[in-house]
Amino acid sequence: MKWSVLVVVAVLALVTSVILGPAAVPLSDLLRSDIVWSLRVPRALLAFLVGGSLGVAGASLQALVRNPLADPFLLGLSGGAGLGAVVAIALHLPGPWALPIAAFLGALAALGLVYRLGLIGGASLDPRILLLGGVAIGAFAAAITTAIVSLADAAELRNAFLWLWGGLSGASWDSVLLVVLYIPIPLAVLLAASRPLDLLALGEESAGYLGADVEAVKRRVYLAASLLTAAAVAVSGVIGFVGLVVPHVARLAWGHRHRVLLPAAFLGGGALLAFADTLARTAVAPRELPVGVVTALIGVPVFAVLLRRWTIA
Amino acid sequence: MLRLDGVRYRYPGATSDALQGVSLAIARREFHAVLGPNGSGKTTLVRIALGGLTPTVxxxxxxxxxxxxxxxxxxxxxxGVVPQREDNLFPQRVRETVLLGRYPHLTLWGRERAEDxxxxxxxxxxxxxxxLADRWLWTLSGGEYQRVRVARALAQEPKLLVLDEPGMSLDLKHEMGLFELVRGLxxxxxxxxxxxxxxxNLAARFADSLLLLEGGRPVAAGAPADVLTKQIVETVFSWPVAMQTVDGRPQMIPLRQSKESRA
Incomplete structure (x- = not known):
């Protein structure tokens, strides 16, 4: 029942996102329209895949750092990706792929630095240091980003600013294909880690006594979730709240078992981002809102309600 | 099943040994208790026994x-291990947490089977x-929660059960209940x-064999009557005691420090 509702919502999100748009395409022409096939369908699919990836990355990272407030971007990736993107914009790097590649590299650099910091105490990856290191590296990258943006001219600044709030206007069949080829591996790694993640919720010591190879699990989960997030940020900018709110809503409905939770977070995250992107495209058409603005406008009230429920419980 | 032979261990960077010359052998159907003041190396001993630390010697x-x-x-x-403490990140029901004990028996992608x-x-x-199977963990009393954690360790179907201070913060009935449960198992x-x-006292009543540690060294080991003597207890714990016998096991009664109030 819960699953049917979720699947229906996900399909509905995709369908609405194909039907609705700033250009009026009659329903009868939907399947023949060039706008639909070359713009709306890839964009809907990309939104869905990115949202799903963020949902899964968020759910796994929350279990890894043992903090329900963890967001995939909390670990410094947004800062690194933002810096990469802004550098690409400031240097006027040519071609449609310059910005995503620069953002991806920026995210990877942040990932590597935070991971290195996480290993600071020796052979064991410390999730608390990951969290602190992520915030620190993110703030550092954001400071450099702001410095560059403040020296840029007005048009560049607007581009950079909009990119930082996320957007899927760059979607194409190429980007969809790239994402489709890229995400199965990190998704499979996280799904394979779902039982150890259940154990990790009891603490590392208990998880080890119950048979989990804790160090290996922590590293695998951190790297896979971060690589998912880095890909998401490369094709769509920084889209907040999907990775934070979706796992919590999914937990309320499906419980905390990751084997069920992760697929639910994927479908839920995909549906949310597809809906949010439809809103972002149509609400102020012909202009567009950054989709991160929409997810925050939806996500924050939902989150406030969740917090209220917790404090009451 | 479990065997420690002349174990010495020093934590990296420490200036003295956390354990020195400790030996222990536990067979089937044997209940061993490890005793000692705070910082005597009890927890280090468990970590070594479970392979979390590798003995220096x-x-x-x-x-x-x-x-x-x-x-x-x-x-x-x-x-199966019942660690001293743990905190659950997410709310969980009793049956779910006990089911986690089946993890070591499951394959990577396989579902839980009927036997689980x-x-x-x-x-x-x-x-x-x-x-209590369908109750949330946070609605349980301290005693019920400890029993659930023992149940999770039992769901592992282990040959050896390790418990780290399971009676802490339990009242009389629940603490006795827990020791009776372990003895029964x-x-x-x-x-x-x-x-x-x-x-x-409870260790002396329920265990077959005691190991008393002080500063990482074994002070006494063996049957409760041999380990818990007035002289050994007073030396190790630096406190005057009187000894009695209940059910054939030594029982210790701590005394007031002043001479007048000694019985």
């Missing part, structure tokens, strides 16, 4: 294989918590038990 074996060399998942099929649920039911019954399931505890 000496050996730690579980079923004839060196403890650190066991893959965690295989070890978890043989040894049967093992969970057996563990719940053995610990007399089956009526030793008798009926033939489990070997290694328990760390501060409670000298």
């Amino acid at each position: 000496g050996r730690a074996d579980v079923i004839g294989r060196s403890a650190p060399s066991w893959p965690r998942q295989e070890l978890a099929r043989l040894v 649920h049967a093992a969970v039911d057996r563990a719940l019954r053995a610990c007399d918590v089956q009526h 030793v008798e009926t399931n033939g489990l070997g038990v290694l328990m760390i505890t501060h409670d000298l």
